[in-house]
Amino acid sequence: MTEHVPVLLAETVRALAGDPSGLYVDGTFGRGGHSRRLLATLDADARLIALDADEEAFRSASELAQQDARVQAVRARFSELGQHMPPGEGAAGVVLDVGVSSPQLDDAERGFSFSHDGPLDMRMDQRRDITAADWLGSASEGEIADVLRRFGEERHARRIAHRIALKRPLRTTGELRDVVMGASPTRGRDALRQTATRVFQAIRIHINDELLELDRGLDAALEALHPGGRLAVITFHSLEHRLVRQRLRDWQQGPPTPRRLPVPTAFSPLATAVGKGIRPNASEIAANPRSRSALLQVAEKVKQTGTNSADRSGVSSRRGSGAMGDGLVPSVPSTSQRLRARQGAPGGGPPPPKKKPRFGAPMEAHPV
Structure with missing residues (x-):
């Protein structure tokens, strides 16, 4: 252990x-x-x-x-x-x-780290039904991109999500790592590892709420x-x-x-x-x-x-x-409510466009 x-x-x-x-x-x-x-x-x-x-x-x-x-x-x-x-x-x-x-990260069977090839699980509570592999296999490309952008702050989220959708089903951490590194336009070992870290973090955060x-x-x-x-x-x-x-x-x-x-x-x-x-x-x-x-x-x-x-x-x-x-x-509002509101809750998606108030508009028409 x-x-x-x-x-x-x-x-x-x-x-x-x-x-x-x-x-x-x-x-x-x-x-x-x-x-x-x-x-x-x-x-x-x-x-x-x-x-x-x-x-x-x-x-x-x-x-x-x-x-x-x-x-x-x-x-x-x-x-x-x-x-x-x-x-x-x-x-x-x-x-x-x-x-x-650290025990979770270093146990390949838990699927948290791309440094160890193992099942793409990522559940902190093993009683949960949905693994990372299950979610990646069923989520839309847009949903995956949204998760990578929101929880990993990954600027190439859409490009990586598209490659994941093309290559799935993905069953191991090694398969996901290779797809992510192959999709990222960044070059250099350190930069690619940082991209993979952000992607794994984002998926883990989503899977475990x-x-x-x-x-x-x-x-x-x-x-x-x-x-x-x-x-x-x-x-x-x-x-x-x-x-x-x-x-x-x-x-x-x-x-x-x-x-x-x-x-x-x-x-x-x-x-x-x-x-x-x-x-x-x-x-x-x-x-x-x-x-x-x-x-x-x-x-x-x-x-x-x-x-x-x-x-x-x-x-x-x-x-x-x-x-x-x-x-x-x-x-x-809780932070999770703020996040959902920014993403156009429920179910995520892009935030609604901000309307610029017209000069002389009634007060209630101005953003508060």
Whole structure:
């Protein structure tokens, strides 16, 4: 089994470990690097809920739970963490280490990497029905191009999607790699590898609904925390970085105020950012090159006052009552909703053309 080296380990634990007897949640257990270091700082009466949807990761969490009575292992997506919280109890800290792990990348059978030839799978949760090969075999050329452009930010998306459509069915990572490199107009080994990396990333994100999962997981984590509890999120590419940064801004500043409309009731922050984002230092990057794109962002939940009621203008219970609890979150569009809106939801497609307002047109005709 490949060893997974957790990134920003000391920084993450230092940001979280405020209550040595508290309840903590590791929403992306992996091989337990962050959990094990966190447990080493906690008292005997502390507790840790370790979640992961991956079968091997859950097995690793179960082994730790047998060794340490403070640990509860759960096979679930981190967006579902609210369903596994003790009733009426909040967490002192939640950690989310988002993305694919080294054991997943290095196992050819999982199909995440073009460096190892294997089945074109890419499912983080093997209970899912649709593999990358299945989707590439059934999606339209336009759908494939849209995914490569949105989630891989690949400028040659249409050209690569056309070649994929011509060459399918594709069943192995090697076949997909060869098609991508053959379709790309760029030359040079490094440039071709970067293109393949973007394409594999985009397909993986789509197959696993990663941005939607992160979008929901952030709200679930906030609701799971008790006032003063902290959320630490580690992300690895720009789409995730922006999603987390925007959500922290929404929690701290509230919904954006539409222009030309009356100012709503003052917003009481739901959470505040703790410092600035943290990047790995040079020594960590040298020891673990895969950490080079990592970014740690931390937020602390704010104690709510009477002004943050359900009928307060600008805030509503987005998830409502139920498994996730009754925590309030800003009634602003989620990042996934913003993405769908930009693509002409539902089902993707190009964004609608912007109409330039005519001089002297009524106010409601102007973009807001």
